[in-house]
Amino acid sequence: MLKEAIYHRPKNNYAYAYDESTLHIRLRTKKDDAESVSLIHGDPYDWGDGSWNYDTKQMSKSGSDELFDYWFVEIEPKFRRLRYGFELKNKKDVLVYTEKGFYKSIPNDDTAYFFTFPFINKIDIFEAPSWVKDTVWYQIFPERFANGDTKNDPPGTLEWGSTDPTPTNFFGGDFEGVIQHIDHLVDLGITGIYFTPIFKAYSNHKYDTIDYMEIDPQFGDKETFKRLVEACHKNGIKVMLDAVFNHSGYYFPQFQDVLENQEKSKFKDWFHLKEFPVVTEPKPNYDAFAFVSAMPKLNTENPEVKDYLLEVGRYWVREFNIDGWRLDVANEVDHQFWREFRKAVKEIKQDVYILGEIWHDSMPWLQGDQFDAVMNYPFTTGAVNFFAKDTINAVEFKNIISNVMHSYPNNVNEVAFNLLDSHDTPRILTICNDNKEKLKLLYVFQLSFTGTPCIYYGDEIGMTGGPDPGCRKCMEWNTDAQDRDLFEHIKKLLQLRKENSTFTANDINFIVSDTTTNHIVYTKKDRDHETIFILNNSDKDIEVEVPLYMKGKNVIDLWTGELFTPNSDVIKQHLSPYGFKIFQVAK
Numbered sequence: 223m224l225k226e227a228i229y230h231r232p233k234n235n236y237a238y239a240y241d242e243s244t245l246h247i248r249l250r251t252k253k254d255d256a257e258s259v260s261l262i263h264g265d266p267y268d269w270g271d272g273s274w275n276y277d278t279k280q281m282s283k284s285g286s287d288e289l290f291d292y293w294f295v296e297i298e299p300k301f302r303r304l305r306y307g308f309e310l311k312n313k314k315d316v317l318v319y320t321e322k323g324f325y326k327s328i329p330n331d332d333t334a335y336f337f338t339f340p341f342i343n344k345i346d347i348f349e350a351p352s353w354v355k356d357t358v359w360y361q362i363f364p365e366r367f368a369n370g371d372t373k374n375d376p377p378g379t380l381e382w383g384s385t386d387p388t389p390t391n392f393f394g395g396d397f398e399g400v401i402q403h404i405d406h407l408v409d410l411g412i413t414g415i416y417f418t419p420i421f422k423a424y425s426n427h428k429y430d431t432i433d434y435m436e437i438d439p440q441f442g443d444k445e446t447f448k449r450l451v452e453a454c455h456k457n458g459i460k461v462m463l464d465a466v467f468n469h470s471g472y473y474f475p476q477f478q479d480v481l482e483n484q485e486k487s488k489f490k491d492w493f494h495l496k497e498f499p500v501v502t503e504p505k506p507n508y509d510a511f512a513f514v515s516a517m518p519k520l521n522t523e524n525p526e527v528k529d530y531l532l533e534v535g536r537y538w539v540r541e542f543n544i545d546g547w548r549l550d551v552a553n554e555v556d557h558q559f560w561r562e563f564r565k566a567v568k569e570i571k572q573d574v575y576i577l578g579e580i581w582h583d584s585m586p587w588l589q590g591d592q593f594d595a596v597m598n599y600p601f602t603t604g605a606v607n608f609f610a611k612d613t614i615n616a617v618e619f620k621n622i623i624s625n626v627m628h629s630y631p632n633n634v635n636e637v638a639f640n641l642l643d644s645h646d647t648p649r650i651l652t653i654c655n656d657n658k659e660k661l662k663l664l665y666v667f668q669l670s671f672t673g674t675p676c677i678y679y680g681d682e683i684g685m686t687g688g689p690d691p692g693c694r695k696c697m698e699w700n701t702d703a704q705d706r707d708l709f710e711h712i713k714k715l716l717q718l719r720k721e722n723s724t725f726t727a728n729d730i731n732f733i734v735s736d737t738t739t740n741h742i743v744y745t746k747k748d749r750d751h752e753t754i755f756i757l758n759n760s761d762k763d764i765e766v767e768v769p770l771y772m773k774g775k776n777v778i779d780l781w782t783g784e785l786f787t788p789n790s791d792v793i794k795q796h797l798s799p800y801g802f803k804i805f806q807v808a809k
């Protein structure tokens with residue numbers, strides 16, 4: 223066995239407390255190397271006659287990616303602590319792997335350092351609000367969703383949808399518009415809205431905040447916002463706001479004071495200034511978001527800044543009863559700030575959801591003390607590259623998804639924010655080259671995957687658009703110009719997701735990933751059911767044999783409602799280009 227590939231580390235995605243009594247243990251090995259793995263485990267203090275009392279428990283292979291296999295076992299240690307190692311076998315070798323290294327057989331003296339999970343302390347367990355895992359998000363860019371009140375339109379507002387979006391134009395979208403169109407969201411089946419920033423700012427996207435305590439007047443006022451939250455709640459919709467705490471805007475009074483008073487400004491420690499005079503051109507001589515001089519980075523280590531921003535976090539939860547915060551550029555703000563932020567907002571409302579915007583591996587933020595979830599861009603890349611762009615094949619896709627699933631604990635995966643696109647990327651239909659059948663298939667995957675899917679406003683009715691700012695067009699409200707067929711497709715999938723907990727279940731088992739036909743088959747299970755998804759990601763009709771192992775059982779085709787009883791374990795299926803089947807059987 224290739225020792226160099228074998229990896230484990232306690233207290234992260236390889237060993238974590240799933241709940242107050244359950245530990246999840248994973249091990250990585252070289253792909254197709256070990257044939258069986260078992261966990262050697264016992265209580266760290268259970269010694270008799272100088273030797274440690276242990277048991278073994280078989281681990282199961284929970285997935286593989288390009289290079290590695292992953293093994294998994296769930297265990298409930300009686301005293302909430304565990305001392306453990308691994309026994310790996312194949313035809314040639316038996317290896318025992320511990321924190322101290324490799325042995326030929328199970329060492330049983332006190333010189334052998336096994337791994338330990340010292341204690342399951344309740345307060346350290348990663349725990350996201352329970353409502354999150356059943357939530358279906360819808361992302362709204364408020365300037366472009368609907369103009370419900372022309373009286374608050376900013377000067378120079380253009381006629382709705384009259385031209386393409388630019389970095390600086392305005393179309394007058396506002397809260398009243400959202401209130402007027404809640405029915406559209408309820409009809410689709412969404413249960414949470416993520417609003418990009420709504421606080422007073424200069425630009426159309428509002429990521430350059432002027433006042434974190436005020437609603438931008440182009441969207442309405444605090445009273446309108448209150449009505450909006452209430453209308454959402456009445457319709458079973460949660461509300462999440464965007465917290466832009468990494469940087470302020472150029473017109474943030476504290477930054478203006480710095481520009482005016484320079485070294486004498488009492489706000490000079492609010493930012494990361496490097497020299498005086500502070501200049502914005504040709505490049506800012508202070509830290510900023512990227513090199514955007516209009517977005518000076520806030521010094522979140524300064525107690526005054528901290529107090530101010532933590533109060534912002536508390537204020538909108540306390541006074542307006544919002545349900546979540548999405549944290550902009552979350553990975554560039556210090557961890558300590560986020561730990562305090564979590565405490566501050568959860569003290570006001572225990573089940574408020576905290577979602578970090580991080581495009582990369584985010585384990586350091588998902589240990590239970592900072593975020594409840596991150597925007598799952600690694601999922602996005604895998605799904606988009608396979609279904610929309612055709613840049614990877616079925617096996618590569620399976621590998622990426624397995625890798626994504628093993629990058630985090632299961633309780634983290636259950637609430638991951640799984641998006642296909644956003645206000646920062648081209649629209650998904652555009653990425654699909656306007657091929658709606660491809661997009662429909664991609665939705666089957668997204669909406670049958672664990673975690674919480676997010677639909678970017680307008681995608682559901684077939685809107686298109688390139689990268690920022692092209693992806694920020696005005697919502698199309700003329701039903702004749704909307705793609706109602708796409709809407710119905712998503713609506714039906716969301717309905718199935720709501721009715722069948724296999725869709726949200728945190729397991730996915732790829733039983734076929736065929737690089738010739740480019741079709742995949744995966745199954746998902748809950749306590750009572752197994753659902754089989756067969757997806758033809760190709761522009762050809764295909765005839766495939768599916769190993770269902772459901773001979774003689776009653777199978778329901780969830781898409782058509784038809785019932786059938788296969789008379790063999792392998793069934794033949796015909797799939798049209800980009801066609802799919804969803805079969806369900808009682809276990």
Ligand code: ARE
Nearest residue numbers: 389427429466511512514550551552579581645646690691
């Ligand atoms: C504007 C123009 C752009 C131009 C940019 C730079 O519209 O065309 O390229 O300026 O001059 C907001 C606005 C944007 C605006 C930007 C700057 O929405 O329209 O762009 O402010 O004024 C990284 C960060 C991630 C960040 C993205 C954009 O890690 O946090 O870049 N996303 C958030 C928001 C944005 C917002 C800001 C941050 C700033 O969601 O909407 O922009 O508040 C890779 C990297 C990622 C990288 C990602 C995208 O995969 O790994 O780290 O994300 O690409 O670039």
Ligand code: CA
Nearest residue numbers: 371375394396
């Ligand atoms: Ca308006």
